[in-house]
Every structure is written in structure tokens, then in C-alpha cells.
Amino acid sequence: MCLGTIARAPAPMHQRLPQAGALLELARxxxxxxxxxxxxxxxxxxxxxxxxxxxxxxPRMSEELRPLFLEELTKVAVGIDRAVAHxxxxxxxxxx
Numbered sequence: 001m002c003l004g005t006i007a008r009a010p011a012p013m014h015q016r017l018p019q020a021g022a023l024l025e026l027a028r029x030x031x032x033x034x035x036x037x038x039x040x041x042x043x044x045x046x047x048x049x050x051x052x053x054x055x056x057x058x059p060r061m062s063e064e065l066r067p068l069f070l071e072e073l074t075k076v077a078v079g080i081d082r083a084v085a086h087x088x089x090x091x092x093x094x095x096x
Contacts, residue, residue, distance in 0.1 A: 031066035033087075033090070037087055041084050042084070044080055045077060048073050052077075055073070056069060
């Protein structure tokens with residue numbers, strides 16, 4: 001007999017979780033994503049605030065352009081705040 005020529009099925013790369021464990025991991029996924037995204041958003045919000053301060057305080061800034069830049073930075077900050085609130089909601093749902 002040539003037992004050495006029978007190909008074995010490749011072993012799985014990682015073990016599968018039981019169904020209950022897999023469902024728990026799937027339920028936790030939004031919270032994990034939320035945590036990973038929240039930090040860069042906080043950094044972006046801090047950068048937007050720094051830019052706002054520079055625009056307000058810089059005497060070289062044109063009085064025509066200053067309000068336009070500030071309006072756009074306000075939109076950026078509002079968008080980031082909305083994203084952070086959404087992510088917090090995802091994390092809160094995970095705790096329920």
C-alpha cells in the first residue's frame with residue numbers, strides 16, 4: 001500500500017470558535033472598531049482646534065479669509081464630534 005501518497009487536508013490556520021463564542025466575538029466587533037477609530041479622531045479634533053487658535057491669533061491672517069477658514073474648521077469639528085458620538089453609541093451597545 002502507498003499510504004504516503006494520500007494527501008491530507010491542510011490543517012486550519014486557526015481553530016474555529018464554538019457557535020456561542022463566535023457570536024460573542026461578532027457582537028464585540030463594533031466596540032473594537034470604535035476603540036481603534038476614536039483615538040485618531042481625537043487627534044484630528046485637537047489639530048483642528050490648534051488650527052482654529054492659529055487662525056484667530058495670527059495678525060497676518062486676512063480679515064476676509066479668517067471667517068471662511070473658521071467656518072470650515074467648525075464644520076470639521078462638528079463632523080468629528082458626530083463620528084465620536086456614533087462610535088460611543090457603538091461601544092455602549094456592546095455593554096448592554
